[in-house]
Amino acid sequence: MSIEAQPFDGHAVSPATQAFLAKRHGLLINGEWRQGRAGDSLTTSDPATQRLLASVASGGAADIDDAVAAAGHAFNGPWSRLKARERAGLINRLARLLERDAALFTELEILDNGMPRFIAGLTVSNCVEMFDYYAGCILGIEGVTTTPPPHVTADAEALTYTLREAVGVVGLIVPWNVPVSTLVLKLAPALAAGCTVVVKPAEETPLSALALGALIIEAGFPPGVVNIVNGPGETAGAALSAHPDVDKISFTGSTEVGRKIVQAAAGNLKKVSLELGGKSPVVVMPDADLDLAGPGVAMATFFLQGQNCMAGTRIFVHSAVHDALVERIVAFAKGFTLGHGLDPAVNFGPLISAAHAARVMAHIDRARADGARVVLGGQKLDRAGHFVPPTILTDVSPDMAVFREEIFGPVMAIHRFETEDVDTIAAMANDSVYGLSGSVWTRSLSTAHKLVSRIRSGQVSINCHGAIATNIPFGGYKQSGWGREFGREGLDAYLQTKAVTARL
Ligand code: NAD
Numbered sequence: 001m002s003i004e005a006q007p008f009d010g011h012a013v014s015p016a017t018q019a020f021l022a023k024r025h026g027l028l029i030n031g032e033w034r035q036g037r038a039g040d041s042l043t044t045s046d047p048a049t050q051r052l053l054a055s056v057a058s059g060g061a062a063d064i065d066d067a068v069a070a071a072g073h074a075f076n077g078p079w080s081r082l083k084a085r086e087r088a089g090l091i092n093r094l095a096r097l098l099e100r101d102a103a104l105f106t107e108l109e110i111l112d113n114g115m116p117r118f119i120a121g122l123t124v125s126n127c128v129e130m131f132d133y134y135a136g137c138i139l140g141i142e143g144v145t146t147t148p149p150p151h152v153t154a155d156a157e158a159l160t161y162t163l164r165e166a167v168g169v170v171g172l173i174v175p176w177n178v179p180v181s182t183l184v185l186k187l188a189p190a191l192a193a194g195c196t197v198v199v200k201p202a203e204e205t206p207l208s209a210l211a212l213g214a215l216i217i218e219a220g221f222p223p224g225v226v227n228i229v230n231g232p233g234e235t236a237g238a239a240l241s242a243h244p245d246v247d248k249i250s251f252t253g254s255t256e257v258g259r260k261i262v263q264a265a266a267g268n269l270k271k272v273s274l275e276l277g278g279k280s281p282v283v284v285m286p287d288a289d290l291d292l293a294g295p296g297v298a299m300a301t302f303f304l305q306g307q308n309c310m311a312g313t314r315i316f317v318h319s320a321v322h323d324a325l326v327e328r329i330v331a332f333a334k335g336f337t338l339g340h341g342l343d344p345a346v347n348f349g350p351l352i353s354a355a356h357a358a359r360v361m362a363h364i365d366r367a368r369a370d371g372a373r374v375v376l377g378g379q380k381l382d383r384a385g386h387f388v389p390p391t392i393l394t395d396v397s398p399d400m401a402v403f404r405e406e407i408f409g410p411v412m413a414i415h416r417f418e419t420e421d422v423d424t425i426a427a428m429a430n431d432s433v434y435g436l437s438g439s440v441w442t443r444s445l446s447t448a449h450k451l452v453s454r455i456r457s458g459q460v461s462i463n464c465h466g467a468i469a470t471n472i473p474f475g476g477y478k479q480s481g482w483g484r485e486f487g488r489e490g491l492d493a494y495l496q497t498k499a500v501t502a503r504l
Contacts, residue, residue, distance in 0.1 A: 008049055008111065011342035017107040020211060025056035027063055027230065028213040030070035031223025037062040042230065044206055047114035047350040048340040048385040056206045059229040061239035064198065067227035068245050071169040071196040074224030079196055080166075082222075088135040090221055091191055095131035097215040098124070105180060105208055110341035112205040113179055114349040114386075117341050119304055126470065127184040133470045134192035137491050141193070148501055157504040164495045166194035167271060168247030171240040173233075173261070174209075175253045176202035176352055177307045177408075182275075183209055185485050186250045187226070193494035198246070199228045200237050202253075204352050206230040233257065244268045250493065251275070252309075255406075255434075255479050273483035273493050275309065276476055277406040278436030281429035282312035282465065283451060285442035286320040286420065292463060293441040294328025300439060300465035301412040302333060302390050305349055309480075310437035310459065310466040314403055315414045316428060322416045326394060329412070330376050333390040338381070350385040351409055357386040360409030367393050367402035372413065398431060406434070422447060426454030435477030439465040458484070 013021075026033035035057045042058040045051060059067075082090075098105065102124050109120040143162035152158045170190050174182040183199060190197050201209040213228045229236055237257075241249050241264035248271040251261045255276040265272045282300050284293055300312030317325050336348040351357045357380060364378055377391030388410055396403050396413040403413045419425060429438065435457040442448050448462045458475045461467045468474055468486065475484035483493050 008046060008051070008342050009340040011340055013107050013111070013342065014103055016101070016104045017111070020104060020108065020207075021054050025054060025206070025210050027057050027059050027067070028210075028216075028226070028228040029063065029067045030227065031217060036060060036231070037066075040231075042203055042206065042232075044112055044204065046111050047352055050384055053111055054207060056210065056230050058236075059231040060235045063229050063231070064236055064239040064243060067198040067229050068169060068240070068243050070224035070227055071198050072245055074222055075166070075169055075196040077224075078222040079225050080194065084138045084141070087191070087194065088138040090219055091131050091135035091138075091188065094215055094219040094221075095128050095135070097219055098131065098212070099128050101211070101215065102128070105211060107342070108207045108211055109180060112207045113176060114352060115178075115304060115341055116347050116349050117344050118347060120341065123178055123181040127180055129470050130184050130188045134188040134491060137488070138192050141491070141495065143497070152501055152503055158501055159504060160499065160501040163498040163500060165498055167494050167496055168195060169245060170195045170197050170494065171200065171243070171246045171249045172197050173200045173237050173240065173249060173251045173253065174202060176204035177304065177309070179205040180208035180212065182252045183212065185490070186252075189491040190250070190494045191225070192491055195494050196225045197227065198240055199226065200233075200240050201228070201230055203230070203232060238264060241265055242267055246270055248272065248494070258481070273485075274476075274481040275485060276436075276479060276481045277408075277434060278309050278311065278476065278480050279314055279404065279406050279432050279434045280310060280312045280437040280439075280457065281314045281316060281432070281455065282438065283425055283429055283440045284315070284317045284321060284325055285440070285444070285447055286318040287443045287447075288321060288325075288441040289443060289463070290321060290325055290328055293325060295332045296439075296441065296463070296465060297325070298329045298332040298390075298412075302336065302348070302410050303466070305351060305388075306410040307352065307408050308466070310468070311408075312437065312439055312465050313407065313411065313413060314429075314432070315412055316417050316425065317414055318420070319416050319418050322414075326375065326392070326414065330392060333376055333392060336390055338387055338389060348390065348410075350387045352386065354386055356409070357388050360388050360407055360411065363402055363405070363407045363409070364391055364393075364411060367396070367400060367411075367413065370400045370402070372396045372400060372402060377410070398428065404432065422450045422454060426451055430454075430456050433479045436480035437461075437466055439463075
């Protein structure tokens with residue numbers, strides 16, 4: 001396949017990225033790159049230009065069998081005999097290689113996903129931090145000593161302690177919206193815990209996982225510790241989640257597929273962690289600082305073109321500040337620069353695919369028909385690429401589909417409310433099957449904390465939105481997921497506790 005030197009709306013990519021795109025990409029199984037058993041491939045294209053980027057090997061159930069077997073051998077072999085310090089050293093080495101190749105990873109994320117450069121750069125540096133953070137946690141993986149049980153101590157001295165052990169072989173299934181970051185969020189703690197893994201990236205964004213695979217080999221991880229099988233969710237993903245020799249699945253993606261994972265996992269009762277969809281509430285009270293809330297609420301919805309699980313997309317605005325706030329949000333959203341993410345001036349990219357852009361447009365059209373008023377955007381851009389501009393809807397009532405369903409696109413739905421009663425407001429905010437994120441905008445400490453304690457979400461921020469960080473646990477209430485990622489809880493997800501009692 002020939003890749004032109006500057007094919008991306010006239011923006012150049014580095015020679016390293018050109019060389020990467022020109023390669024024949026395989027599956028990483030047992031430390032080696034190989035084609036799938038059926039010889040299948042999948043292609044990936046640039047969402048901003050629709051140009052073909054690369055063709056990569058695509059695996060199926062037989063390749064998943066091979067990858068799981070390799071991960072099982074590695075788990076029972078050299079990997080489990082490494083000292084904690086050696087495991088940490090390998091993860092730190094991987095962090096340094098990722099740091100060295102940050103420009104390549106940034107460009108791959110921009111090209112494969114369409115995200116703007118500032119977001120791609122941030123996600124790659126967060127991944128470096130994530131590896132370092134979890135490598136740093138390894139020496140802190142420790143059990144406790146505890147009181148031995150009475151039936152043993154009745155006639156003898158005894159000692160009881162606990163060990164924290166790796167869960168085993170873990171399947172990591174990730175989405176396309178922040179490809180390398182959703183992967184590293186799982187990979188770093190899984191490796192720190194001592195697990196071995198089979199990674200199934202999203203079909204839309206196979207590239208950064210493959211680039212990371214090359215660094216894993218270069219860092220010197222034993223073969224089989226990390227296996228990477230690109231392929232369709234319905235075959236490769238389903239085979240991984242149903243596999244009897246997989247001890248756990250860690251999944252990030254839609255609630256609909258999360259349900260399928262749970263069903264598939266029932267066969268061997270493997271453990272399951274789920275980071276799923278959201279429809280997060282944003283509550284703006286009459287005493288909010290509107291100069292802060294205008295840009296803040298706009299970014300809550302439009303960051304990453306709304307293709308962001310934490311996106312605040314149900315906006316509740318008190319009547320007293322409704323018009324003034326809408327004016328500020330519209331003014332801010334008009335300032336986005338749409339275009340190719342390689343352009344450093346661009347801060348708003350395309351959606352991932354034509355099919356997804358069509359889904360988002362169908363939501364907008366339905367909202368219009370249901371009586372919502374479009375005050376900004378609302379039309380797909382007439383240019384190459386899957387560009388839907390920031391779209392702001394007012395006069396939205398809580399029963400409209402646009403206010404209830406996850407759209408995963410740049411669509412803000414604003415509902416005007418009259419009350420100042422925190423219980424009534426919280427009940428409105430909680431009227432959703434999801435509970436991932438949320439935010440409250442007010443100058444009153446009391447109102448803020450009363451609302452925070454009543455909103456049923458895994459993350460609620462005050463006068464900001466989606467405040468994630470390496471050491472802050474993140475995850476969903478209700479149908480937004482099971483378990484937490486980030487921080488110590490993210491590591492605990494890959495550990496299990498063994499109680500040991502010794503009669504002395
Ligand atoms: P998706 O559920 O369609 O796909 C996610 C992954 O699952 C992909 O790798 C896909 O190939 C695989 N898959 C599909 N069908 C499968 C099956 N039957 N068995 C096993 N695997 C299967 O999600 P998406 O469209 O890639 O991503 C968007 C969704 O992800 C949104 O709902 C978003 O909210 C969610 N998300 C959540 C978080 C979070 O942290 N909570 C983060 C990012 C994205």
